[in-house]
Amino acid sequence: MSSKTSEFTTYDLNLIETELTLGLPGESRGRKLAKKRRSIESFDDIRSDATKCPLDEKQAIGWPPVTLHLKNSNFKFVKVAVDGAPYMRKVDLELYGDYQQLQCALVEIFSYFTLVIVFIENALSENNLLDVVNGRMYVSMYEDKFGDWMLVGDVPWKMFVETCKRIRLMRRSEAINAAPRTSSRGSNLSIF
Amino acid sequence: MFPEEVLEHVFSFLNSHTDRNTASLVCKSWYEMERWCRKRVFIGNCYAVNPRVVIRRFPEVKSVELKGKPHFADFNLVPEGWGGYVYPWIVEIARAYPWLEEIRLKRMVVTDECLEIVAKSFRNFRVLVLESCEGFSTDGLAAVAANCRNLRVLDLRECEVEELSGHWLSHFPDSFTSLESLNMACLGSEVSFSALERLVARSPNLKTLRLNRTVPIEKLSTLLQRAPQLVDFGTGAYSAEIRQDVYSRLADAFSRSKNLKSLSGFWDVTPAYLPAIYSVCSQLTSLNLSYAATRSPDLTKIVSQCYNLQRLVVLDYIEDTGLNTVSMSCKDLRELVVFPSDPFVGEVDVLLTEQGLVSVSQGCSKLQSVLYFCHQMSNSALISISKNRPNLTCFRLCIIEPRVPDYVTHEPLDVGFGSIVENCKQLTRLSMSGLLTDRVFEYIGTHAKNLDMLSIAFAGDSDLGLHHVLSGCDSLRKLEIRDCPFGDKALLANASKLEKMRSLWMSSCLVSFGACKLLGQKMPGLNVEVIDERENVNSLPEYVPVEKVYIYRTVSGQRFDTPDFVRIMGKDKDDLYNLS
Numbered sequence: 001m002s003s004k005t006s007e008f009t010t011y012d013l014n015l016i017e018t019e020l021t022l023g024l025p026g027e028s029r030g031r032k033l034a035k036k037r038r039s040i041e042s043f044d045d046i047r048s049d050a051t052k053c054p055l056d057e058k059q060a061i062g063w064p065p066v067t068l069h070l071k072n073s074n075f076k077f078v079k080v081a082v083d084g085a086p087y088m089r090k091v092d093l094e095l096y097g098d099y100q101q102l103q104c105a106l107v108e109i110f111s112y113f114t115l116v117i118v119f120i121e122n123a124l125s126e127n128n129l130l131d132v133v134n135g136r137m138y139v140s141m142y143e144d145k146f147g148d149w150m151l152v153g154d155v156p157w158k159m160f161v162e163t164c165k166r167i168r169l170m171r172r173s174e175a176i177n178a179a180p181r182t183s184s185r186g187s188n189l190s191i192f
Numbered sequence: 193m194f195p196e197e198v199l200e201h202v203f204s205f206l207n208s209h210t211d212r213n214t215a216s217l218v219c220k221s222w223y224e225m226e227r228w229c230r231k232r233v234f235i236g237n238c239y240a241v242n243p244r245v246v247i248r249r250f251p252e253v254k255s256v257e258l259k260g261k262p263h264f265a266d267f268n269l270v271p272e273g274w275g276g277y278v279y280p281w282i283v284e285i286a287r288a289y290p291w292l293e294e295i296r297l298k299r300m301v302v303t304d305e306c307l308e309i310v311a312k313s314f315r316n317f318r319v320l321v322l323e324s325c326e327g328f329s330t331d332g333l334a335a336v337a338a339n340c341r342n343l344r345v346l347d348l349r350e351c352e353v354e355e356l357s358g359h360w361l362s363h364f365p366d367s368f369t370s371l372e373s374l375n376m377a378c379l380g381s382e383v384s385f386s387a388l389e390r391l392v393a394r395s396p397n398l399k400t401l402r403l404n405r406t407v408p409i410e411k412l413s414t415l416l417q418r419a420p421q422l423v424d425f426g427t428g429a430y431s432a433e434i435r436q437d438v439y440s441r442l443a444d445a446f447s448r449s450k451n452l453k454s455l456s457g458f459w460d461v462t463p464a465y466l467p468a469i470y471s472v473c474s475q476l477t478s479l480n481l482s483y484a485a486t487r488s489p490d491l492t493k494i495v496s497q498c499y500n501l502q503r504l505v506v507l508d509y510i511e512d513t514g515l516n517t518v519s520m521s522c523k524d525l526r527e528l529v530v531f532p533s534d535p536f537v538g539e540v541d542v543l544l545t546e547q548g549l550v551s552v553s554q555g556c557s558k559l560q561s562v563l564y565f566c567h568q569m570s571n572s573a574l575i576s577i578s579k580n581r582p583n584l585t586c587f588r589l590c591i592i593e594p595r596v597p598d599y600v601t602h603e604p605l606d607v608g609f610g611s612i613v614e615n616c617k618q619l620t621r622l623s624m625s626g627l628l629t630d631r632v633f634e635y636i637g638t639h640a641k642n643l644d645m646l647s648i649a650f651a652g653d654s655d656l657g658l659h660h661v662l663s664g665c666d667s668l669r670k671l672e673i674r675d676c677p678f679g680d681k682a683l684l685a686n687a688s689k690l691e692k693m694r695s696l697w698m699s700s701c702l703v704s705f706g707a708c709k710l711l712g713q714k715m716p717g718l719n720v721e722v723i724d725e726r727e728n729v730n731s732l733p734e735y736v737p738v739e740k741v742y743i744y745r746t747v748s749g750q751r752f753d754t755p756d757f758v759r760i761m762g763k764d765k766d767d768l769y770n771l772s
Contacts, residue, residue: 060675062267063649064535064565064592065623067324067350097536 076161082110082169083138093161099153103140106169137172199225209234228252235259236694238276238300239719242748243284254293255319256285260300262697262742263647264672266324269699269740271725273755275301282306286313294319301325307332311339319345329354330381337363344397345373355381358406362387366394373400377426377457382406392418402426405459410438413445420448427457430484434464447471456480456505463490473497477524480505482531488514488543496521502558505529508544508565515548519555527561528552532592535565546573553580561586568599569626574608578615587612588623594650594675597627604628610635613643620667623647633657637664645670655682662686672697679737680707691717691745699723699740705761706734708741712762719746720761721754729757 076093089109096102140152144163152160152167194202203226206212216226232255233246247253260276278300285292292314302325310317317340330353336346337360361383364371371391376383385407392398398419407415407428416422432438442465446452452472461484476498481491482505491506492514498504501522506514508530518525528549533542546569553559559581569591578584598605605626613619613636620642624632628651636643637660644667652658658678661671663686671693679702690696690711705722712720723740726732750760 060594060650062264062269062674063594064532064590065267065647065649066531066535066565067266 078166080167083171098157138169142167240746243281247288257296259298277301282309296321298323301327303327304332308335311335321347323349326352330356330360334360334363347375351378358383369394371395372397375402376404377402379404400424403428405429413441416445424454429460430458431460431462443468454478458484461486478503492517503527507533508542511543512548516551519551525556529563532565540567553577563588565590570598570600571608575611578611582615584616586621591625595627606632613640620644630657633660648673650675652676658682662689669694675700695744702737704735708761722759725757
């Protein structure tokens with residue numbers, strides 16, 4: 001064994017291309033990963049750097065190694081409609097850990113339409129979806145299990161996943177004019 | 193020289209593929225004799241050989257087993273469209289083996305057309321097992337149900353099925369009575385319950401029935417009453433508002449199921465219904481509660497009664513206390529699997545630590561196989577486990593956060609895993625996690641002489657680590673590595689070893705395009721597949737590391753069904769002329 005080890009001296013590697021980091025034993029790099037995964041409970045938490053998707057950062061795909069069947073033993077597919085898109089899509093809400101991940105996924109699946117929806121930072125309102133092509137603002141709404149249309153982001157993520165039946169990205173101008181579609185209550189609750 | 197009849201008789205006792213392969217190497221006449229009487233063929237990598245070559249060698253086959261994608265495909269590391277298409281195999285074996293009885297496929301792409309060919313080509317077809325397969329719909333299942341008159345086994349394990357309707361089950365004709373095993377647990381759509389009930393009622397040999405989630409708990413007692421001979425039962429969604437009449441019927445039905453040895457299912461469990469199974473607990477040899485999201489006391493109450501349990505699959509909700517109960521009650525336990533209830537959340541509110549595994553290793557003297565997910569580990573725990581259970585054959589430990597050290601000493605876990613490979617001399621499968629340096633690989637190369645499969649992630653410091661494994665592990669056939677700083681040197685220095693292995697997977701490592709090309713050029717018996725989805729991949733310089741490389745031995749040369757993100761390196765004529 002000793003004669004072979006002399007052939008292998010450690011050498012500096014050009015790591016720029018690879019994004020891997022080496023470190024001394026004992027550094028708990030793993031801790032950083034845990035913090036990134038903490039759930040963002042509402043859109044209010046997304047203040048800084050709203051344009052950056054958490055999925056851009058180096059989250060380890062396929063880790064921990066649990067199979068799709070175990071991970072998705074609860075799948076929850078809901079229809080997603082975007083005003084202006086020719087057809088709807090379905091997303092599995094159980095795949096996402098928080099609102100930001102869901103938004104990233106929505107942006108991605110609708111990105112091939114002429115709408116290009118991006119996040120914009122807007123401290124005043126939760127409506128941070130903007131179509132850069134036609135300058136329209138979009139509001140994320142969802143229909144809950146009681147048939148009421150709600151603004152996405154108010155309730156904790158897990159509660160949202162349980163109660164959401166379908167999602168709609170509505171053009172803001174339409175939202176202002178729309179009569180609130182509540183099941184029975186005659187309130188004048190407007191979307192904004 | 194023995195007459196042929198004697199040899200044939202002797203060979204009929206050789207059931208393992210390795211034994212048969214060895215026998216065929218003794219001399220030409222044994223080779224000839226063996227190939228004519230081989231009934232079962234196992235191809236561990238569908239790209240290692242052409243179907244026609246297999247058919248030419250083995251003309252009298254009754255059972256074919258094939259595996260397709262590499263193991264890491266289970267964790268989404270193999271992009272869709274990579275390959276593993278079974279169609280070319282189905283077409284050839286349909287032509288060559290009209291009396292084929294069994295097909296078993298794992299991680300392959302199976303289309304409805306494939307299933308239709310299977311349904312119509314084999315008059316005595318009996319067994320269809322599809323594990324982790326995809327590409328087919330319920331229409332394909334309907335074709336199988338309608339046409340396979342002698343079907344015994346229809347087993348869909350963790351498949352991704354396009355669910356067009358639940359009517360496929362109703363395609364089994366009324367005259368069909370030969371069913372022995374039905375596993376439809378992976379399907380999401382509802383089947384007609386009356387069709388299911390009638391099928392069960394007219395299948396006197398039905399031993400295995402694994403339902404899917406849509407079968408409600410109220411209906412379970414009906415099915416159990418229809419099939420008192422059942423040995424292996426998987427429930428549907430095990431939840432409902434608690435109703436005394438439903439509960440009583442269910443508990444009664446279980447108590448009459450005297451042959452039941454295996455239970456699974458239990459989605460969306462309502463804990464109040466769990467005591468209905470108490471009467472069968474002492475019969476059980478296998479129990480899968482991995483979908484039962486219920487807390488430790490409920491789980492502990494169950495396992496404490498499972499005196500004959502050999503296999504337990506459970507969520508980390510069982511906690512250390514529950515595993516302590518397992519260690520005291522389940523003295524016949526051979527296999528323990530503990531899955532994480534919430535794999536992607538940083539904070540932990542479940543009290544499952546390394547201690548649970550240590551207690552099971554102490555109390556269960558027959559424990560051989562472990563798959564354990566947890567958040568912390570120590571060298572001393574690993575050393576204890578290895579000393580308690582030197583008879584371990586499979587040890588897979590996943591500490592959920594990458595590169596986490598010994599939580600007590602903050603040292604790497606090298607010594608702990610080293611102790612595992614040193615003490616557990618019969619270890620054939622090992623998966624490691626936590627903070628690991630090149631030292632652990634030195635231990636593995638030195639001691640793990642029976643190791644057949646090794647999985648490594650986020651470990652090691654340099655090529656030396658990979659070199660230790662490739663040069664030291666004499667029995668190694670499958671090696672899968674992700675996110676480790678292993679590169680060209682170790683790979684090229686051990687090129688000849690790769691031909692003695694089934695396959696090597698390396699992703700997010702430091703293996704360059706140039707090294708892959710060189711390996712592909714120098715080793716005609718290997719396919720070196722670079723899997724790289726970057727847009728600019730063709731313009732990257734040769735020293736840049738590839739995203740993923742999958743290397744496997746093959747006698748059939750490169751494959752031609754690759755998508756654009758897969759390149760088989762070093763096989764172009766230009767590359768071959770440029771050998772330096």
